[in-house]
Amino acid sequence: MKGNVIKYERDNIDTDVIIPGQYLKVHDYAELALHAMEGLDPDFHSKVKEGDFILSGRNFGCGSSREHAPIALSHSGIKAVLALSFARIFYRNAVDGAFLLPIEIEDDAYSNISEGDEIDIDIHTNEIKNLTKNKTYKMKPFSEIIGKIIESGGLFKYKSD
């Protein structure tokens, strides 16, 4: 899975900046996507491309249980969020609906990968290749069931297999 990185060099990116509360009434995912990251980065919508990744620090997605958060990112084109750690509900929301991959990384990947770098994520070898900088980093493997849910394309597809 290849894509370019949008980097937010901070911890605690919360659900209220990923999708502010006033949009939780929006039922249409395409419209939700227009407001993704609006609370933090009003330019996000104009710069994000299909297949991009977000890179950030600790405790990504902290706060509310709103599934709208991974949905808004996913419908903006984001395929994975790479972070030093995740808040549990965001992590599960991302996986359960197969909206995007929450990938836990180590300090080397976090500090080494820059905004705009092209990276290639392989969830079978648990490696992230930085094609721009020609470097490779390890990612934390998914647990067995989480891996199966991801491969099936979400919680309900996994359950009916």
Added chain:
Amino acid sequence: MGKTLFEKIWDAHIVVENENSPSLIYIDRHLIHEVTSPQAFDGLRMNNRSVRRPDLTIATMDHNVPTNNRTLPILDQTSAVQIHTLEKNCKDFGIQLFDIDSPDQGIVHVIGPQLGITLPGSTIVCGDSHTSTHGAFGALAFGIGTSEVEHVLASQTLWLEKPKPFEIRVKGKRKNPHAVTAKDIVLSIIKNIGTSGGNGTVIEYRGEGIRDLSMEQRMTICNMSIEAGARTGIIAPDEKTFEYLRGRKYTPKNYESLVDYWRDNLKTDSDAKFEKNYTLHIDNIAPQVSWGTNPGMTCDVTESIPFPEDFSKGDQNQKKGAEKALEYMALKPGTPITEIKIDRVFIGSCTNARLEDLIEASKVVKGRKLSPYVRAMVVPGSQMVKKQAEELGLDKIFTDANFEWREAGCSMCLGMNPDILSPGERCASTSNRNFEGRQGTGGRTHLVSPVMAAAAAIEGHFVDVREMDLN
């Protein structure tokens, strides 16, 4: 080796157990509300599924209900649609709903305990992160997302990764328990362990500092576990817990025999092991005020806004976060907290809108007047809290002082109903999150206790409430 309280409840609810992977856990109570449930019901319909246990599912509307006159129609059309959708879903699937006109309507985490639906030793989930509140009763309570809501509706079970037990011991006694509240204890904890300090854990709060708290105060503590990054928080039930739940509307008929069982079983064994430990001494803690854009950015009311380099202790991300927070909050390092002037006051939310919170705040307000520069609203956590408060004359104390006295709901905690801050407005709020834009785009939130919020409303700025007469 002995087990922790959380491990005992976990083990009693395992349907399918997996090592190092999520286990399937049985859910005893499922609380739903209008915002995170509509897609879940859509999913059920699409797949011709029914609700497995409508009798264990309870619904109310709280997040986007207006808190002004209930006899008026809801002006915001998208909110009205969400509310009517919940009504229809509950009717179609046979789920009990406390709707906008019900005397039992309120914030889901306020009404659960109040109605005796929240029980010790049970597993509780809700599509809302502050479900951790119910842990105050010795329940294992998790906030979940909408796909998980659908899964629980369909199966009454949930795949959950087993969290690690984290012991937080609260030692000592507060010298002035009216001025230094449960909110100040939990904000102190988050300030010290950080917003990701609890990641992957269930926090069990223990020690005399917790035992001394009332049930409503314990709910404030457990409510904010999620702000420390924990999956949830829990407190072992005791006689206060059993007394609180006795005789409530939905308290089970065999309650006393349940109490006997809970008394003997719902506690952490003396030889149980916690993965992590932290101790907070509360003898000398001060009232807390948050200054930044996450609940860990908090200090004593007697302190000044910190310099980012001091706050970050060498961590670059923390430093950048603090700089950005101060810019957003329009605050300068070195400014004494007591010199911060406020525009708005919000006393409400699932953290601090219970009867005791309103009683404590009213003591500050009684016989005084709101600062002419401040707009203040009091939003009871449920219609039942509102009624009880009115029976005590609290509404009169607040309205005499020019505070607004409103109907129950989540209100200005989360900026998705008509109660919001305008850009640049600064608010002393008893809610749980001071994230950017949380209370409305550009709004600036300071998290405080109900007593501090009330005092700030009167004075127009934060004050050391220990210096006020609160008895």
